[in-house]
Amino acid sequence: MNQAIRRSWIVAISMFALVLGSLTYVQFFEANALENNDWNTRQILQDYGKNRGAILVDGRPIAESVPSNDQFNYQRVYNQPEMYAHLTGFFSLVNGSTQLENVMNEDLSGSSDDLFIDQMIRLFSGAQAQGASVELTIDPQLQQMAWEMIPEGQTGSIVVMEPATGNVLAMASKPSYDPNLLAAHDTSVVVQNIEQLAQVPGLSIYFNPATQSLVAPGSVFKLVVAAAALETGQFDAESTIPNPPVLDLPGTDVGLPNFTTGGCATRDTADLEFALEQSCNTPFAQMAWDLGEQAVLEQAQEFGFGERFFIPVEVAASQFPTELSEAQLAQSAIGQFSVAVTPLQMAMVSAAIANDGVLMKPNLVKAVRAPDLSIIDEPEPEVFRESLSADNANQITEWMVNVVENGTARSAAVPGVEVAGKTGTAEVPEQGDNAWFTGFAPADDPEVVVSIVMQDVDIATGAQLTSPNAKRLIEAVLNR
């Protein structure tokens, strides 16, 4: 009998050996295949059911996860959604995530290596995973102001920055959308909402216009040409350039005119100060011919053109075209033809000039905090480019102050403060112009850079929506 008992025991043990084998197969060898199976919703549920960290502006959450009563434990909620949508992006079951929700995902979801200690503690404590929160450099009052300055139905972007640090204080764009529409857990509802948002003219929910839309800069690009002129040493404050009302463009039957209504017609030669003050086209076109395409391109690159970078959200590369004919170079010099910039790029040009020629890398994130509020990441200001020499930067600053005092940007003047600025109008085929302002204040010790673009407007409206708004933003910062 005992022999039979031993054999039965062996049979029992063999059964256990079999299930140990099959467990090993499922949990170890087949685990990856099962994890990637289309029906496996666990990964999604894990990502979307997490107590994801908040995105904070001045201590208040603009995106947060609140407990929800469905199979996902948490629901992502956006506060003041439209105003911040382009910054936060969305976090959606159907379409993944964009902007800060995407680039800061490791921290927000709590999977970042910086949270290693938290993860270890959780491993042993069994506490619920909690993501880190991301604090932005945004100033809520400025953001609110900037947001309200863009009329409903108007396409436009406003960027406010600190030149010395690169910190972005406000970044607003319209048209915007409500990310809550994409954060719903019911996929059919989300799909429907996406279809509706796709109907909104000028809106893409996938990119932030301030950092990813490429628009014609028009005359504000003259700052880049002016910098190139000084940096190459071919021109200085004393140089005089012919200022004909129309410049014949070789190889074409069109000319490049100055504004007939502006002050340019009063002189037939111009120095750089005057050319900037009245935003004359023909001197800049000729300077570009003298400098050559390469010099202008290199100076543009010194300001960050041609490079895609992250602040930490993605910034598209602004473009200065190459292999240009003389006519195209002339048009490019005044920010036409196929020169295309992001609104942020023009803020960076002003910021570099404001900061003695040193371009600081733009930055949106003030700090990343672990769930226990300890700081795990605090981005330091970093130099992005040495765009131009301090002397040349100060020279251009003087000229830009002159533009606000006597030139095209008079409505940006702030009493008792020297404001430096430059306006621009870019003609866009088949629609209205782009109206621009970029500048900074105070001129001697700049605290704030403002860059405003309004697209598809007539000249009068554009003038109202740019310089006067810049003035109010500058005042708001200086009165903080």
Place this chain on the structure above:
Amino acid sequence: MSEVLTVPRSRRNVEALLLIVALTVAIGANWLVGLDKENPFDSAFWLQGGTLAALALIFHILLRFRAKYADPVILPIVIALNGIGLAMIYRLDLALPADGQPVAPSQFLWTTVAMGASIATLLVIRDHRILRRFTYISLIVSAVLLMLPLTPLGVEINGARIWINVGVGTFQPGEVAKITLAIFFAGYLSTNRDLILLAGKKLGPLQLPRFRDLAPMVAAWLVSIGVLIFQRDLGSSILFFGLFMAMIYVATSRVSWVLIGLAMIAVGGYAALQLFSHVALRIDSWINAFEPEVFNRNPGGSGQVVQGLFGLANGGLVGTGLGQGRPDLVTYANSDMIITALGEELGLIGLFAIVLLYILLISRGFRAALGTRDGFGKLLACGLSFTIALQCFVVIGGVTRLIPLTGLTTPFMSAGGSSLLANWIIVALLLLISETARRPAVKGPVRETFPEGKQNRNTPATDTTREVSA
């Protein structure tokens, strides 16, 4: 039968130490689960931990007095398994929606009842050999228990009619029938062993039994098939037949019986496959689990088992950690599929540990079978241990797609009062049998010291009914 050498030492202190370890594991798991909450140390936590510890202590003290030489490993293992099960059920309660019905309190109550029943069994029976007198009564009780669900008392849940309504809830008489059937078979086979062993024809190397001695085998087969047909419960059917085959084999030591049994199961299984859709569906969803139409079929689809596999895969090697996974995504996560929940949160390593606990437990049961000197006890311990092993195999094999999934509970861990009650009574029986196996043969006071080496006991293998020394 050859002799088995055991050193007659009580080992109660070892048990006490192991119990502390087991309670640490059980209560620790419960605490880990509760960490998610605002206050993990709420009154319920202390009440549960305290009661479990108190019950374990009472059990332990009782063993010191009543079954001094019982195996010291069985009780701690079962306490640990039961505690881990409780923690997981509680953890799944936390994942319930606000209007969900928590299961942990009732499971906890059942644990108390089951341990009480186990203690009562120890107190009342005191020596397992008494049960032999109830051989035929056990048969009748088994028959009644198995019939009960088919009476108007019966309740059908998820297509299986294995429940009865007992007012406060449902009860699965089949779980208790496991024990009574084991008692009947142990009694019947130990009495009629010699008859059955009378050889019949020889077929090659196989010594076939006489045809009329096949009666118990046929009876067993009929019961299993009856359960399959009338109650539509494949799991219990396999379990009962496995129990009978193991006991018949141990009683006769003849492989021919096993082969005959397997042949009968093959015939019965094939017939069932042809005749009953629920069996065919199970097989289909086992083989074609990843076919879309099978996955989404309801009822009888493979969605449940595939979700379980996803859970296991999600756990991987080390698991997500208690409270970190989503075991609640699997239907019946706290009963039939509790292994996948544990696998997800404790990982492969955790499941290996749990399976090792089961291996130790059943090995101790077989050890008791080897050690005890009466045939009845040997058969009973073997049958009961093998049942636990087979149940684990069917459950874990089912959730890992090694074999088709059948609705069986995981012993000591799944939510379900009947299962807990039955398995705790099995524990009491195993403890009693192990006690007779390890008790010194000498009567009177046990000497303080033993000579070097082992005590050799050359007692003939006869079924003596000695008085039990209190």
